[in-house]
Amino acid sequence: MATVKEMRTRIASVKSTQKITKALQMVAAAKLRRAQVAAEAARPYARRMASVIANLAKSVSGPSAPLLLAGTGKDQRHLIVVATADRGLAGGINANVVRAARERIVALTAQGKDVRILTIGRKARDGLRRQFGARFVESYELGLKAPGFDLVQPIAQQIIDLYLGGEIDVVTLFYSQFKSVISQVPTAKQLVPAIVDQAEATTSPDLKGGVYDYEPDENEILETLLPRNIAVQLLAAVLENQAGFFAAQMAAMDAATRNAGDLITALTIQMNRTRQAQITKELIEIISGAAAV
Amino acid sequence: MAKFHFSLVSPERELYAGEVDQVDAPGAEGDFGVFEGHEPFMTTLRTGTVTVYAGSARRMFEVQGGFADVTPESFTLLAEQAVEIGAA
Numbered sequence: 001m002a003t004v005k006e007m008r009t010r011i012a013s014v015k016s017t018q019k020i021t022k023a024l025q026m027v028a029a030a031k032l033r034r035a036q037v038a039a040e041a042a043r044p045y046a047r048r049m050a051s052v053i054a055n056l057a058k059s060v061s062g063p064s065a066p067l068l069l070a071g072t073g074k075d076q077r078h079l080i081v082v083a084t085a086d087r088g089l090a091g092g093i094n095a096n097v098v099r100a101a102r103e104r105i106v107a108l109t110a111q112g113k114d115v116r117i118l119t120i121g122r123k124a125r126d127g128l129r130r131q132f133g134a135r136f137v138e139s140y141e142l143g144l145k146a147p148g149f150d151l152v153q154p155i156a157q158q159i160i161d162l163y164l165g166g167e168i169d170v171v172t173l174f175y176s177q178f179k180s181v182i183s184q185v186p187t188a189k190q191l192v193p194a195i196v197d198q199a200e201a202t203t204s205p206d207l208k209g210g211v212y213d214y215e216p217d218e219n220e221i222l223e224t225l226l227p228r229n230i231a232v233q234l235l236a237a238v239l240e241n242q243a244g245f246f247a248a249q250m251a252a253m254d255a256a257t258r259n260a261g262d263l264i265t266a267l268t269i270q271m272n273r274t275r276q277a278q279i280t281k282e283l284i285e286i287i288s289g290a291a292a293v
Numbered sequence: 294m295a296k297f298h299f300s301l302v303s304p305e306r307e308l309y310a311g312e313v314d315q316v317d318a319p320g321a322e323g324d325f326g327v328f329e330g331h332e333p334f335m336t337t338l339r340t341g342t343v344t345v346y347a348g349s350a351r352r353m354f355e356v357q358g359g360f361a362d363v364t365p366e367s368f369t370l371l372a373e374q375a376v377e378i379g380a381a
Contacts, residue, residue, distance in 0.1 A: 038305070041305060041307065042304060042305060042306070045302045045304050045307075045371060046304075048302060048362070048369055048371055049371060052335070052360070052371075056335075148304075148305055149303075149304045149305060149374070211333060212333040212334065212335055213333065213334045214334075214336070215334070215335070215336035215337075216321060216322065216337070220337075221335060221336070221337055221360070224337050225360060228360075228373065235304055
């Protein structure tokens with residue numbers, strides 16, 4: 001059995017761990033608020049963009065439609081974009097996204113498709129590199145700055161270059177959707193060919209009998225909007241990830257702090273018992289010593 | 294004068310939303326001004342200055358690339374990058 005001194009050291013060590021988890025929890029809570037605001041601030045743009053594209057897509061179709069909307073007509077070469085956070089200590093949030101992506105990659109490979117991978121966030125890279133390292137196109141890190149448009153712009157550009165260069169047919173994005181502070185759902189979303197949300201198209205504005213005038217023309221506007229839409233969707237995913245990550249980290253650290261508290265209570269009781277047993281034993285020795293005299 | 298709804302959004306946030314009298318913006322094929330009741334109109338944007346008139350207030354934004362969606366009742370400007378450069 002451990003001595004009282006050993007147990008005291010153990011308690012002190014658990015206490016300092018608890019301080020760290022507590023601090024990390026509070027930092028995550030503060031950052032969560034900021035990340036949530038950022039994710040919400042990015043929503044109007046993404047929503048407007050989706051509805052404009054939906055409206056335009058109705059009038060543009062057939063062979064003249066931009067490649068990013070119409071697709072290559074094939075389904076052979078896939079690019080899987082996996083977005084996670086850079087850091088861990090946040091429960092299963094990163095692992096869940098990586099697992100969803102891995103399942104899809106394995107399924108696609110089993111069907112004989114070519115799969116290539118692009119990762120955003122260090123955890124996505126670390127989680128997939130060992131198994132699929134040869135399939136990597138590129139890995140990006142989020143870095144320490146709050147993610148902004150300048151982070152996703154080069155990624156979007158690379159995806160578009162690959163696509164227009166004829167190297168891939170379908171692009172799917174995996175990220176963690178921020179449902180609420182306690183729920184983040186790993187989600188797959190097809191980026192290319194663009195999926196037009198018909199629900200968005202029906203909410204078209206009241207034109208009072210007028211007809212849209214396009215400058216330059218529909219096709220050219222779509223040609224500039226579609227690439228930008230990829231960047232916008234990437235940014236939305238990264239921002240949701242970030243908010244979800246801090247929420248998950250806050251929950252994980254809250255649990256860790258509580259576990260440490262339980263452990264401290266248990267250890268303290270055990271230590272007190274041991275100490276009391278020690279004292280009792282010494283008393284018995286003294287008393288029986290005195291009785292023997 | 295009748296007002297209409299104008300919103301200026303960049304990917305990171307919404308910079309302006311509210312009822313305005315007039316908005317001037319740099320369209321791909323020439324600058325244009327929008328009043329209430331404008332013809333439905335969509336265009337891409339050049340880099341330039343967007344001026345928003347609301348009552349006696351005037352605010353100016355520098356936008357870099359983007360897209361404008363004008364209907365008789367509203368004007369939505371999706372800017373790739375936008376910063377406020379002045380008010381009067």
